[in-house]
Each structure stands twice: as C-alpha cells, then as structure tokens.
C-alpha cells in the first residue's frame with residue numbers, strides 16, 4: 006500500500022495544463038514538419054509553414070498554440086494498492102485544472118450549464134475518466150480538447166452486416182463533413198465496438214496514442230493505414246484549402262461488442278492534438 | 286496566387302476587387318465577436334438599441350483570445366468556426382458589415398447575403414493563434430466585458446494574413 010496525497014495530483018495537473026497547451030507532443034509536431042516538405046499545393050505549403058512557425062513562437066513566448074485551450078479531458082489510472090489522502094480525487098483534479106488555466110494564462114472556455122451558458126471562469130469542471138488498475142502508481146493523461154473539431158465528431162450505430170466496409174465509409178463520411186471546420190490537418194480517433202458510450206470513449210482514448218505506434222492488432226493496423234491514405238486523397242488539405250495533408254494520423258481502438266451491433270465513433274481532432282502523460 | 290495588401294475599413298469597392306483564392310494581408314482596425322457577442326448584438330437590435338460599434342464597412346474577426354500575459358498585447362488569437370455565427374450574419378451584413386474572418390464553411394443563406402450586400406469572408410489559419418497574435422498591435426475591450434474571452438475587442442492589426450474563401454460573386458474556395 007502506498008499513500009499519495011491528492012495535492013500531488015493537483016500540482017501535477019497544473020503543470021500538465023501549461024505544458025500541453027504550449028508545446029505539442031513530438032509525434033504530432035514531427036508529422037506537421039514532415040508534411041510541410043511533402044505537400045504539393047502552394048496554399049497547403051503556406052499553411053503548414055505557418056503552423057510550424059506557430060509552434061516555435063508558442064514554445065518560445067509561452068503563448069498557447071491555439072487560443073482554444075480546450076475543455077480538460079483527463080484519463081486517470083489509479084493503482085489499487087494506492088491509498089489516496091487529502092482532498093477528494095475529483096476536487097483535487099479540478100483544482101489542478103483551475104490553477105493551470107488561471108496561472109498559465111489559458112482560455113476559460115467552459116460554461117456551467119449547457120443551456121444557461123454562464124462561463125465558470127476557471128475552465129472547470131474537467132471531464133474525468135477514472136480506472137482502477139493493478140499496482141501502486143497513478144498515471145494521468147491530460148488531453149485538452151478544442152471544440153471546432155469536437156463539434157464535427159460523430160457516432161454511427163452500424164449493422165454487423167456492414168462490416169469493415171461500413172466502418173471505412175463511416176470514418177470517411179465524418180472526415181468529409183468535418184472538412185475545413187476542424188482545422189485540418191486533423192488527427193482521427195476511432196472507436197469500434199462496445200456500446201454507444203464505450204465506442205465514443207475509445208475514440209477519445211485513441212487520440213492520446215502516439216501517432217508513430219500503430220495498433221498491435223494486425224487487421225486494425227492495416228485499417229489505420231488504409232484510412233489515412235484514403236483521407237489524404239480527399240483533397241481537403243491544410244486549412245481545408247486543398248492538398249494532400251488532410252490527416253496526420255488515424256488511431257483506432259476496439260472493444261468486444263454485442264451480436265446485434267457494430268458501433269463506430271469518430272472523434273475528430275485538429276492538428277493541435279494535445280496530450281501529456283505523467284506517472285506519480 | 287495573388288497577394289494583396291489591403292487597408293481597413295473595407296469599403297464595398299475594395300470588396301469587389303477581391304476573388305476567392307486571393308491571399309490578403311489586412312492592416313487597420315477590426316472587431317472581435319463570437320457566439321455570445323453575436324447573440325447580444327442581435328438581441329440589442331431586436332430591442333431597438335444600437336450596436337456597440339458602427340458596423341458599416343467594418344470587419345468582424347470570429348475570435349475569443351486567450352488572456353494576455355503581462356507585456357503582451359493579446360494572448361493566442363486564431364479564428365474560430367464561422368458557421369456558428371451564420372444565423373446572426375445576414376442581419377449584420379444588411380447593416381453594412383463587409384468583412385468576416387474565421388474558418389470553416391458558411392451557409393448558402395450567408396453567401397447569398399454576401400452577394401447582395403457586397404461582403405467577403407476570409408479564412409485565417411485555424412490553430413495558428415500564437416503566430417496570428419503577432420499581427421495584432423493593439424487590443425481594447427469595447428463591449429460585453431462580462432463575457433470574458435467572448436467580449437467585443439477593437440483590434441488594430443498589421444499585415445494580418447488570410448485568404449479569401451468566399452467573395453461577393455458567389456465563389457467559394459472550399460467548394461472546389
């Protein structure tokens with residue numbers, strides 16, 4: 006049994022908020038830099054070089070990469086041999102987000118009631134997904150999510166008979182509908198299987214996986230590769246202005262599902278695909 | 286690609302010179318407004334009140350910036366999705382608004398109104414807020430301060446880069 010005071014979680018999350026919003030993870034930034042050398046359209050090249058310059062300014066001057074510093078999505082895995090002390094876990098997480106967004110000069114983009122729409126002023130609450138896992142560590146992934154791309158995400162409840170072709174059509178449909186609205190080049194997170202809500206969660210989780218790591222399942226890795234190629238043939242391009250850099254990656258997560266169903270969720274993310282992971 | 290340096294305010298004769306696909310550097314004054322500010326402006330008009338600024342020949346930047354650090358003019362300042370403003374836009378175009386900056390598609394109703402009123406829709410690069418903030422030389426809140434990031438700012442810009450997506454002739458660069 007290991008005691009962890011939740012104030013440590015608060016401090017860690019505070020730091021992660023700033024880090025995630027100022028600097029993209031290497032897998033994402035290197036894909037943008039690489040795309041710049043491969044893009045063929047004049048406007049596409051121009052947009053990609055602006056994105057590269059933007060990343061440099063953000064890092065150097067501590068200006069957020071994008072003004073939409075997102076709603077804080079947190080995946081937290083708590084080892085079952087951990088004993089949490091201090092403030093309740095969710096309060097500690099929200100306190101970390103509050104401090105990170107306030108002290109880090111990040112935008113407060115959360116309204117307290119979805120219909121009354123008054124800004125909470127500190128970007129809380131976070132969306133928290135907690136799992137209890139073996140061991141005595143706590144692993145935290147923070148993925149601030151912008152809504153230009155979130156708004157273009159979708160769930161498709163396919164019939165089993167639609168199979169893999171149905172999955173491909175669903176993903177391509179979502180990307181086409183997203184088009185210029187989702188600040189391409191995009192990153193596509195896909196969840197296949199589970200239930201209505203499970204596939205959406207898988208899709209979100211998929212966005213936090215390193216873009217250089219294909220799925221360990223050979224048929225899914227092949228699907229990721231094929232979809233990325235097809236998406237980049239759609240001529241949406243950087244900024245939606247045309248070109249072959251429409252997506253930087255497609256990550257797919259799967260889960261067993263019901264004999265009657267084939268749920269598919271497509272979580273669209275922009276090139277500002279932010280995720281940071283820390284272990285306590 | 287045609288590159289044009291353009292001074293704001295954007296008079297209708299300047300609008301008529303622009304074509305979808307032109308690359309433009311804007312210099313002058315523009316105003317920020319996004320969802321909540323558009324809602325308030327529309328409500329003000331419905332109540333017979335004035336808008337917070339004279340909108341004739343003006344440009345609205347669909348923007349909700351991140352807070353400025355001490356010493357900075359503004360925080361990160363890239364465009365937000367324009368389509369969410371579509372339901373409010375024709376009313377503003379009828380009042381003389383000539384320029385809009387955002388990202389993403391517009392409805393046919395907006396494009397029809399742009400044609401009728403001679404207005405133009407520019408896209409700035411989504412997700413390049415740090416870079417674009419460097420083109421803003423002054424930022425002052427002029428209305429709805431209580432809305433936080435959604436307040437209306439008067440912005441002075443210099444060589445702000447954007448591309449004409451939809452012009453007043455019915456062309457739309459996104460529909461290639």
Ligand code: SF4
Pocket residue numbers: 071072073074150151152153154155186187188275276277363364365411412413
């Ligand atoms: S979709 Fe992404 S890049 Fe575009 S404005 Fe939102 S967070 Fe920024």
